[in-house]
Amino acid sequence: MERAAADLLLRLYLRLHHPKAYVPPLLSQLHFHFHTKAAHRRPDYHEDDRRKRNATGGSGGEPWDRSFRLDKGRGQHLLTNPRVLDSIARVACLRPSDTVLEIGPGTGNLTARLLQSARRVVAVEIDPRMVDSVLARASSIGLDDRLTVVTGDALKTDFPEFDICVANIPYGISSPLIAKLLFESGRPCSFRSAVLLLQKEFARRLLATPGDSEFNRLAANVRLVATVELMMDVSKKDFLPSPKVDSSLVRIQPKNDVPDVDLDEWLAFTRTCFSKKNKTLGAIFKQKKKIAELHSRSKSEGRASKINVDEAADEDVINDNDDENDDSDNLLEQDVSEISLFKEKIVWILKSEGFEAKRPSKLSNEELLRLLHLFNQEGVQFG
Numbered sequence: 001m002e003r004a005a006a007d008l009l010l011r012l013y014l015r016l017h018h019p020k021a022y023v024p025p026l027l028s029q030l031h032f033h034f035h036t037k038a039a040h041r042r043p044d045y046h047e048d049d050r051r052k053r054n055a056t057g058g059s060g061g062e063p064w065d066r067s068f069r070l071d072k073g074r075g076q077h078l079l080t081n082p083r084v085l086d087s088i089a090r091v092a093c094l095r096p097s098d099t100v101l102e103i104g105p106g107t108g109n110l111t112a113r114l115l116q117s118a119r120r121v122v123a124v125e126i127d128p129r130m131v132d133s134v135l136a137r138a139s140s141i142g143l144d145d146r147l148t149v150v151t152g153d154a155l156k157t158d159f160p161e162f163d164i165c166v167a168n169i170p171y172g173i174s175s176p177l178i179a180k181l182l183f184e185s186g187r188p189c190s191f192r193s194a195v196l197l198l199q200k201e202f203a204r205r206l207l208a209t210p211g212d213s214e215f216n217r218l219a220a221n222v223r224l225v226a227t228v229e230l231m232m233d234v235s236k237k238d239f240l241p242s243p244k245v246d247s248s249l250v251r252i253q254p255k256n257d258v259p260d261v262d263l264d265e266w267l268a269f270t271r272t273c274f275s276k277k278n279k280t281l282g283a284i285f286k287q288k289k290k291i292a293e294l295h296s297r298s299k300s301e302g303r304a305s306k307i308n309v310d311e312a313a314d315e316d317v318i319n320d321n322d323d324e325n326d327d328s329d330n331l332l333e334q335d336v337s338e339i340s341l342f343k344e345k346i347v348w349i350l351k352s353e354g355f356e357a358k359r360p361s362k363l364s365n366e367e368l369l370r371l372l373h374l375f376n377q378e379g380v381q382f383g
Ligand SMILES: C[S@@+](CC[C@H](N)C(=O)[O-])C[C@H]1O[C@@H](n2cnc3c(N)ncnc32)[C@H](O)[C@@H]1O
Pocket: 074, 075, 076, 077, 078, 079, 080, 103, 104, 105, 106, 107, 108, 109, 110, 124, 125, 126, 127, 130, 152, 153, 154, 155, 167, 168, 169, 170, 171, 173
């Protein structure tokens, strides 16, 4: 009743003093309008965060006490859906005797499950606040005697012997971490598998086969030494805070029967082959700069013997300006004639088995290995 009277008075006042002003039909409606606007405003990060923290089921099921701010720059998106966490632990097929390597344990949502099934978990975590958090979590479930946490950057830490790596990794280190796992630990790899949660698009590229548009150098390198399987897709809604992209869980299993090839040589060879996306091998290998580089490498004797993991990590090595940096003008006359003979040899090798018109992204590893063998046989070295 009071509201109706106030409404009437205000209406009269507006009619007298501001005859052109818009007067809503009823002030109560105006009030209602403000309410709905507030109710539909997109919840900001903190509201969303609080709601998830207080939730006990669904995707917000794992606890997060907000005792410190999560650092998105370090990929701190916690996996909070208990069903997904349980599935990852199940897919890992842990044995009671296993030592598990976990990269980036965060607050320990996954670690808690790994500790329940394995003999030992060694976790590498870069953020000391997370280190405290995961240690406290392990102790709260009485399994801290099974956990060792190494504080540091996983890319710069020497990994211990482990049976299986299980991790929801920060996506920014996916390529170098996979390269480190597969190419740094010697051959054959001593671990059974790596079960990794990766950005969905990255996982698709890793799973791509020759001829697929996503197929790249990293996929070719990984396929040489391991098999990759898609285990499941995971929604971005299952993380706190939600990242912008969905994820996929993959299992990478080192092969027992890795082809007998010098890995250093292979990595350098794929670096050259994938240096120009969608160009033919003929176009790639006939670049003046590439020919001169291969010529001088093939002449020199002392070659590096340690695998360069950074080399293995590049997904593609695109350099379309190769010929612009050409310094062949500075070559001596003798070099020029040697290099032109060398070029003829390269072209002959490519033509001998029909590789010249082929694109590397469409070749199987068997074909790439064959081409590398042909080059090496004729004294052309890459590593
Ligand atoms: C995506 S979160 C995963 C957290 C936790 N495993 C989970 O599933 O909820 C990534 C974790 O990796 C850590 N991290 C980021 N970069 C790292 C690096 N280079 N080495 C080791 N840990 C890293 C972050 O601090 C964070 O705890």
